[in-house]
Amino acid sequence: MGTVGFVGLGDMGGRMVRRLLEAGHTVVGYNRTRAKAQWLIDKGMRYADTPRMAAAAGDAVLTMVTDDHALEAVAHGPDGIIAGLRPGTAWAEMSTVSPGAARALTPEVEKRNAAIITAPVSGSPITLDAGQLSFIVGGDPAALERLRPYLLAIGPTITHVGEMEHAVAMKIAINLNLAVQMLAFSEAVCLAEKTGIPREKAVEAIMKSVVASPMVKYRGPFIFDMKPFFSVPMAQKDLQLALDLGRARGVPLPSTAVVQQWLTAARGLGLGDYDFAVVFDVLAGMSGLAPSKKSNAR
Ligand SMILES: NC(=O)c1ccc[n+]([C@@H]2O[C@H](COP(=O)([O-])OP(=O)(O)OC[C@H]3O[C@@H](n4cnc5c(N)ncnc54)[C@H](OP(=O)(O)O)[C@@H]3O)[C@@H](O)[C@H]2O)c1
Numbered sequence: 001m002g003t004v005g006f007v008g009l010g011d012m013g014g015r016m017v018r019r020l021l022e023a024g025h026t027v028v029g030y031n032r033t034r035a036k037a038q039w040l041i042d043k044g045m046r047y048a049d050t051p052r053m054a055a056a057a058g059d060a061v062l063t064m065v066t067d068d069h070a071l072e073a074v075a076h077g078p079d080g081i082i083a084g085l086r087p088g089t090a091w092a093e094m095s096t097v098s099p100g101a102a103r104a105l106t107p108e109v110e111k112r113n114a115a116i117i118t119a120p121v122s123g124s125p126i127t128l129d130a131g132q133l134s135f136i137v138g139g140d141p142a143a144l145e146r147l148r149p150y151l152l153a154i155g156p157t158i159t160h161v162g163e164m165e166h167a168v169a170m171k172i173a174i175n176l177n178l179a180v181q182m183l184a185f186s187e188a189v190c191l192a193e194k195t196g197i198p199r200e201k202a203v204e205a206i207m208k209s210v211v212a213s214p215m216v217k218y219r220g221p222f223i224f225d226m227k228p229f230f231s232v233p234m235a236q237k238d239l240q241l242a243l244d245l246g247r248a249r250g251v252p253l254p255s256t257a258v259v260q261q262w263l264t265a266a267r268g269l270g271l272g273d274y275d276f277a278v279v280f281d282v283l284a285g286m287s288g289l290a291p292s293k294k295s296n297a298r
Pocket of ligand 1: 008013036067069121124125
């Protein structure tokens with residue numbers, strides 16, 4: 001069992017740390033808002049006052065923060081991760097950031113004789129808790145081998161797809177499906193309900209049909225109990241990364257562009273604190289149907 005530094009103890013990062021602790025690893029964790037780390041400290045995590053201290057604590061460091069801006073904030077500066085890296089340390093950057101963001105850190109990481117790979121994840125807090133999170137990895141295979149025991153403690157599937165940028169591009173390509181599928185599911189439920197089929201019955205029929213993908217199976221029921229797992233702004237971040245990448249590479253993404261507008265409408269209606277499944281409410285409202293049940297915004 002090893003010691004790993006962990007930066008970013010949010011919805012995903014916190015649950016990852018719990019799994020690392022349960023697997024017997026020592027975790028030295030940092031979060032910008034310390035109070036959110038307390039439940040992990042109670043479970044045995046050692047708290048680091050700065051990202052630098054987390055990075056310096058072990059032979060590996062894992063990061064799981066919001067976006068490019070957050071990654072920059074925890075990576076640089078006298079208290080940043082890079083300043084704490086020891087020779088031989090391997091860093092897995094797991095956040096969903098733009099394809100070039102982690103690559104841009106590489107020269108500084110290598111100056112410290114350390115290595116960085118990208119390891120974005122496909123899944124949700126539900127998938128993570130169920131031990132089914134999958135990693136899409138890009139970059140130095142030798143660094144991946146050093147990080148593999150930690151990643152496997154979090155999730156069972158690691159797919160190495162090539163260079164650092166490839167993993168993030170693959171993750172963004174996968175993620176655009178989430179919102180597109182949720183919008184299609186919402187259209188199906190609203191159409192069925194407007195013809196007189198009760199909402200519960202329509203969802204039951206969809207769940208027994210060929211369109212019941214794993215995503216639809218776990219997120220579809222959110223229209224009865226809106227959980228705060230992947231907020232509208234967070235989903236919009238990923239869709240925008242996809243649209244930017246599509247434009248740069250000459251790939252039209254028409255359904256991605258459409259669902260992005262629906263999520264902007266959700267924010268305009270004051271629903272931005274909910275899971276992006278709340279796109280259902282935008283469509284239901286425009287169809288004269290009742291909104292989802294919502295008990296728990298972020
Ligand atoms: N939620 C999902 O279903 C899911 C699934 C797959 C991938 N992801 C990706 O995983 C990453 C994290 O998602 P999450 O759901 O865990 O989000 P989250 O709960 O909002 O956590 C975000 C983390 O980033 C930190 N952070 C944000 N801005 C920062 C800054 N400027 N400086 C330092 N720390 C900062 C937050 O610190 P504070 O606590 O202080 O705010 C928190 O630790 C995102 O890139 C997301 O796209 C999420």
